[in-house]
Amino acid sequence: MSKVEPSNPQLPTVYKLLRPCLFRLDPERAHTFTLYALRFAGALPPLTMALQVLYAAAPKPVTAFGLRFRNPVGLAAGYDKDALAWRGLAALGFGHLELGTVTPLPQPGNPKPRLFRLPEDRGLINRMGFPSRGSAYVAKKLKRAPARRSSVRIGVNLGKNKHTPNEQAVFDYLSLFEIFAPLADYLVINVSSPNTEGLRRLQTRENLENLLTQLAHQRRIEAERLEKRVPILVKLSPDLDDAALDAALEAIVHTWMDGVIVTNTTTSRAGLHSRHARQSGGLSGAPLRRMSTEMVAKVHRRTAGKLPIIAAGGIMSPEDARARLEAGATLIQLYTGLIYAGPGLVKRIVTALP
Numbered sequence: 327m328s329k330v331e332p333s334n335p336q337l338p339t340v341y342k343l344l345r346p347c348l349f350r351l352d353p354e355r356a357h358t359f360t361l362y363a364l365r366f367a368g369a370l371p372p373l374t375m376a377l378q379v380l381y382a383a384a385p386k387p388v389t390a391f392g393l394r395f396r397n398p399v400g401l402a403a404g405y406d407k408d409a410l411a412w413r414g415l416a417a418l419g420f421g422h423l424e425l426g427t428v429t430p431l432p433q434p435g436n437p438k439p440r441l442f443r444l445p446e447d448r449g450l451i452n453r454m455g456f457p458s459r460g461s462a463y464v465a466k467k468l469k470r471a472p473a474r475r476s477s478v479r480i481g482v483n484l485g486k487n488k489h490t491p492n493e494q495a496v497f498d499y500l501s502l503f504e505i506f507a508p509l510a511d512y513l514v515i516n517v518s519s520p521n522t523e524g525l526r527r528l529q530t531r532e533n534l535e536n537l538l539t540q541l542a543h544q545r546r547i548e549a550e551r552l553e554k555r556v557p558i559l560v561k562l563s564p565d566l567d568d569a570a571l572d573a574a575l576e577a578i579v580h581t582w583m584d585g586v587i588v589t590n591t592t593t594s595r596a597g598l599h600s601r602h603a604r605q606s607g608g609l610s611g612a613p614l615r616r617m618s619t620e621m622v623a624k625v626h627r628r629t630a631g632k633l634p635i636i637a638a639g640g641i642m643s644p645e646d647a648r649a650r651l652e653a654g655a656t657l658i659q660l661y662t663g664l665i666y667a668g669p670g671l672v673k674r675i676v677t678a679l680p
Contacts, residue, residue: 341668353441361411368413377417381669383676390634390656391557391584393511396477397421397676402638402659403483403514408459409467416478419672424659426483427516430498432460433488436521444600448642450662453607455521456485461505468509482510492524496537500544507548507556518563518590520608526563531573538581557584564589564617564639575628585634588625589618611662615640619653626654642667644678
């Protein structure tokens with residue numbers, strides 16, 4: 327017998343009415359609908375202002391890897407892959423938005439269907455495979471941005487093309503760094519998605535240190551030209567065992583990276599009730615809550631709190647957000663939580679934080 331999705335008494339009335347309509351749509355179609363609605367709202371100043379008024383929360387500033395954020399709550403990569411709707415998303419009260427994953431060349435991603443809701447578990451399974459319009463398209467979108475994009479920080483999540491062998495992946499990441507270093511506040515090296523074959527092998531100590539060493543060298547060159555040092559973060563898998571996690575952290579610290587994102591999606595299926603539980607891909611949402619929180623605490627302990635952590639995965643409520651910050655995170659990111667709780671979740675979390 328299927329487990330019934332837990333009721334959420336804090337679900338805003340408007341979204342409570344809208345969500346059943348969205349959930350009748352194919353998940354990817356529903357995502358596209360909301361993305362383009364936000365794109366439209368972000369293009370019209372009166373609508374942008376209305377969103378800002380509706381979702382405004384008192385500033386709760388925080389500093390991480392040399393940047394000041396208006397609050398600790400951000401949007402995780404994967405929602406706005408091609409920088410289509412970031413202006414509308416910024417109006418929802420986020421302190422930062424992480425765009426992408428962006429690949430050097432356009433690619434379609436994996437065949438559809440590739441996104442599945444698990445409402446009984448308040449989760450998602452995706453095997454998107456980095457669908458991307460490519461770096462040139464996303465860079466063009468960001469170059470059109472106003473000089474100071476309001477107060478929201480913009481990160482860009484970088485990934486290799488599907489057909490680039492791991493032995494040549496460094497060239498994909500270097501080209502992306504060169505393109506987006508002038509346009510982003512920080513950059514993220516994604517070597518942890520389970521949906522690009524072989525990508526996670528780049529998390530091993532030797533492979534990761536080789537990749538990050540070359541990126542660190544490229545950053546030194548770009549810093550002279552740009553007159554700024556762009557923070558680089560690494561996004562880690564929740565499926566790393568302790569030895570693999572230690573090895574990855576050693577590579578990250580040894581190459582002077584600025585932080586980590588903990589975590590990407592998981593291939594674990596423990597405790598699921600949904601009929602889609604056996605779908606391949608990365609699992610996100612509430613089932614990832616405990617795994618991700620424990621990994622945040624591990625990373626915080628293993629680095630003596632000196633490596634800034636952005637916590638992602640299974641943050642569905644203000645209580646989840648607070649637990650990540652108490653475990654050692656400096657910032658948090660949402661994605662699946664927005665699907666189940668609505669955009670008002672951002673304001674609820676920011677308001678609840680001390």
